Amino acid sequence: MSSPLRGDGGAELLFNGVKKHPVTLPSQSEPWDMKQLLVWIQRNLLKERPELFVQGDSVRPGILVLINDADWELMGELDYQLQDQDNVVFISTLHGG
């Protein structure tokens, strides 16, 4: 299954400065859900300082997760089952003015 990942608003820094991260997830019998994706990202993309990205089994406060340009709260958050070609974006809230 392939799914482009993006990090904006500073979150790209967590991905070694790379904004677009097309990934192909290993196939498994059950469909991938967001909870599993977060674990996979932490293991495969964020080797250093994962605490800047995750807290418990979700993202840390101040990061908003978007699935296909919608707040993931509208999609079931951690339980959302990923479809092929889904676009997942992690954004950090900005505070500067």
Next chain:
Amino acid sequence: MAQEVCGLKAQLREKEEEIAALKNKLAQLEKSRAASVELHHRVMPLTPLTGKAALSNEDIMRYSRQLLLPELGVQGQLNLSKTSVLIVGCGGLGCPLAQYLAAAGVGRLGLLDYDEVELSNLHRQVLHGEENQGQAKALSAASAVQRLNSTVECIPYHLQLSPENALQLIQQYDIVADCSDNVPTRYLVNDACVLSGKPLVSASALRMEGQLTVYNYHGGPCYRCLYPVPPPPETVTNCSDGGVLGVVPGIMGCFQALEVLKIASGQGSSCGQQLVMFDAQDARFRLIRLRPKQASCAVCGENPSVTRLVDYEAFCGSAATDKCRKLNLLSKEQRITVQDYKSIMDSAEPHLLLDVRPLVEVDICHLPSSLNIPLSSLEERKREHLQLLRERVSQLKHQMAGDCQPPVYVICKQGNDSQKAVQILEKMSGSEVDRVTVKDICGGLTAWARGIDRTFPQY
């Protein structure tokens, strides 16, 4: 005789016209002086804003190009004159926002900022000029706006918004715009808007990105619905650390002006449950559908736990300014002053000076003979950088007699990152690199520029 009468009459008419012109000029001057702004240091009750019953000929001429829009029209313009808007923060967002709101004819503008104008503000805070350095930003912004449109009532507040004054202030305005630069203020403004039922047009910008949402508007979510828990303070980057291209908050502040004008004129905003994200690098706007108002929200939910304003600095674990926090991670023995380092330098004592700032900052300025390894490279144990460090330490060891531990002095911009680097280097010492004595230079290059070398650039 008749000719003389005619001539005198003509002369009289001329003088009368001249007098009328002078009277008009005097009235204008008096009006602008009466409207000339007085700085408020605390929140005071305001007289109710009446607005205009009808447009004068001068109004019609001034606003003609927007009156022609069916979306605005005469009624929209009259609505603007009846609306008061509070702008929290007269910086990169607040300046263009205040400018366009005043130009468009909003009735009353509250301009709040606790800070004074500095040279490093001018690239983005475009209402302030060189001559305004040191002046209260609220006053500088208000005078600039008043020059643009003297018919707009401007109230500059030189104060820090706090749980004690926020409700009294916000209750007096119809629409609030959050142009602030720190997390505690964003929660404070949100809660005060929810508790007083005001729409909140909120924007933010950093580096090459901007975000905008209208909160607490037509049953939509509030800031807390989206962000129930504040971010850990160490993950928050401000403009003085992360940098920002001036035009980016400029674009977002203009976007805020657009949404405020639509709400004030009666057209309404479509950003109530929507996040606008601006990526300046790709020149791209994205519209994100947001969650609705949350029943579980602590302030706007069904059983709110926040029913009055609380201590937001404690809630967020950070101060309500964008000034840099001063970390204190090390003991006294692990730190030296810039004066100490100056005498080490002058005595040519063998040592390694390690500059842990990112390369982009080292390009701005650095001390000669410093070795640059960014903090992030130390944290990630970047192989080529560790190799470089090992080489320099062993060179130093050869240079020094006996089996002493070579001294390493760590410097950065303000003395925060350098302390983190000292902690990392102490862990590495004796394992990943030869044993070293690591010390932090207190206050970093900023302290160096202030205390040792006044010609050294500050940024």
